[in-house]
Amino acid sequence: MSQQLPPKKPRSTKKLVRNIAIAIAIVILYLWTFLSINVDFARVAERFSSNYDRVVPQLISPNWERGPEVIEMMIETIFIAYVGSLAAAIIAVPLGFLAAFNMTYNKMLSTFGKWILSGVRAFPEIILAILFVVAVGPTPFAGILAIAIGSTGMLGKLYAEVLESIDMNVVEAMQANGANKVQIMFHGIIPQVIPEFLSYAIYRFEIDVRASTILGYVGAGGIGTMIFFAQSNRNWSDMGMILLVIIIVVTLIDYASTYIRKRIV
Template identity: 40%
Template sequence: MDATNKKLPPRERKNEWPKYLAWAFVAALIIWAFVGMPAFAIKPNAGQIGGSIMSGIFHPDWAYVYRGDGEDLVSTLLQTIAIAFIGTFISAIVSLPFAFWAANTKHEFWLVTRSGKFLLTAIRTFPEIVLALMFIKAVGPSAFAGVLAVGFHSVGMLAKLFSEAIENLDNGAGESVTSAGGTRMDVTMLATIPQLLPELISNTLYRFELAIRSASILGIVGAGGIGTPLIFAISARAWSRVGIILLGIVIMVTLVDFISGSIRKKLI
């Protein structure tokens, strides 16, 4: 008789009940989620509104691309890139000490590392849109609030990636510097940082790609960038302007992803 056709022993069959219990829990969760959803109510004029939106997207307002008044598409896209770039650049510098704090291999006491990881998790808990609302109350509605929101959230993300890179470092170079009489600062500057630099730049560029997307919507709450004219155009039902703004965002994100991805491939 083939071994695959043999029945499982009673003990092995009993050990399968956690798997069935997990599947039952997932099924119950899915059913509960769908039951709790409101009824799908479609407005009578939904087709007309959808047609207007699609017509505006496929017939964009080309006159809005550049007008020279600082409120056109090119100016707001450049402001969005500036918000993402400055926020990411500042956070990359601020993240380094937090990364060494949270790295497992750099502390003798586990409580130090755990406290660093807990702090980074707490920072990442707040989405950029919530941080933007908080900073707007502090500094007013402006691009500076967007920079602070992107930068603060990026510290939590970059420091986590940097700390993982530190944990995966090869200690051979550091041991060589130490055996040659180098101090701990010499180990950091001559062995740790040179090994980390490609990884730091790659992670920073990746975070910049994500920051571009975040900065594109922060203007919806008044934190500068392309989101501000976008929400105004949607409120005014100016679908042609919405179309050109969305087209500009797609081109901007695509170009940034392509350039950043090309640089990261050369670094890795």
């Protein structure tokens, strides 16, 4: 049999142009990045060799005496996360309804709701914490506000997605029965979404525990305050203790949260 090469793959020039454009964009992006990033490797190496002995051995031998204090601050951190995410779980409900198109049947309103929520999401929690420390002073309250507002953005979006995926036939059936809006809400919609809302709220609490560990760095309460002082005093064995407590507590909360969420949904 004769050797016959397969026909060439049909390629559209449009695709080809697109691929070349993407390739050029990526090359430019990397050129820009690597030509303008300013790393003095000699200094980094010199720092590393002089710091290594001071940092690493200390870090892996935590200062156990600080244990009780660290744990107490970690508990405060959990409380900040708890109050913040609970508040967010509640505030996000009306916003979620506003952003869900099948709840308002108003394109403008739901788009507006979605914009607010994604606007809020664009702020990292610690940036919000800076704003609230400026506004209400350096207290755990600033931290709670930061967590509450930050989580509202994500929870509102997730709630809206849940609402948009519910079975509208139930709602229709109730409308046909002559139920009013409030009745439909409590008997037709809420029962459908409660498990998912709860599950997302718990998931967000899990994230918030991580997020609130660092808020204290800008004065918003919790274990972050200790991180700030440990860094300023170069007390790396304190830092080791803090790190250990964070790893253990976050792992435990992750497990607990996963377990509870599995049981809910």
